[in-house]
Amino acid sequence: MKTAIRTFFRTLRAVLGPVMLLKERLTQPTGLVREAAAQARVDQQCQSLALYQFSTCPFCIKVRQEMLRLSLPIEKRDAQHHTANRNDLLQGSGATKVPCLKITEANGQTRWLQDSGAIVGYLRQRFAAAP
Incomplete structure (x- = not known):
C-alpha cells in the first residue's frame, strides 16, 4: 500500500510540476524599478x-514571485536535489521545511525564517518602496 501511495504522489508531482513552473513563468510580475544607486544598495x-527552496513547491513559487516583484537578486539554493543545501538547511533551521530564508546579520549572526507568508512579509517590510 505504501508503494502505491508513493507512486501516486511521484506521478502527481511529475505531471503537476512542469505545469506549475510554466504558470510561474507566464505570470511573472513586473519588477519594481528603483534608481541605480538605490538598486545597488x-x-x-x-x-x-x-x-x-524546491523548484515546484507552491509556497516557494509564491516567495520567488515576490522576489521578482521587488527586484531582489536573492540567491536561491535547491534543497531538494542538492544534499549539501538540504544538510545546511537541516543543521541551521532544524528542519528541511521550505521555503526558508537564511538571513545573515551584519554582526555575523544567522537567522532562519520559515513560512512563505513570514518571508514575503519580511521582504516587503525591508525592501518595498515607500509610497
Missing part, C-alpha cells in the same frame, strides 16, 4: 540572504 543587502 538593495543588491548589496541581498548578498546576506539565501532562499532554500
Whole structure:
C-alpha cells in the first residue's frame, strides 16, 4: 500500500510540476524599478540572504514571485536535489521545511525564517518602496 501511495504522489508531482513552473513563468510580475544607486544598495543587502527552496513547491513559487516583484537578486539554493543545501538547511533551521530564508546579520549572526507568508512579509517590510 505504501508503494502505491508513493507512486501516486511521484506521478502527481511529475505531471503537476512542469505545469506549475510554466504558470510561474507566464505570470511573472513586473519588477519594481528603483534608481541605480538605490538598486545597488538593495543588491548589496541581498548578498546576506539565501532562499532554500524546491523548484515546484507552491509556497516557494509564491516567495520567488515576490522576489521578482521587488527586484531582489536573492540567491536561491535547491534543497531538494542538492544534499549539501538540504544538510545546511537541516543543521541551521532544524528542519528541511521550505521555503526558508537564511538571513545573515551584519554582526555575523544567522537567522532562519520559515513560512512563505513570514518571508514575503519580511521582504516587503525591508525592501518595498515607500509610497
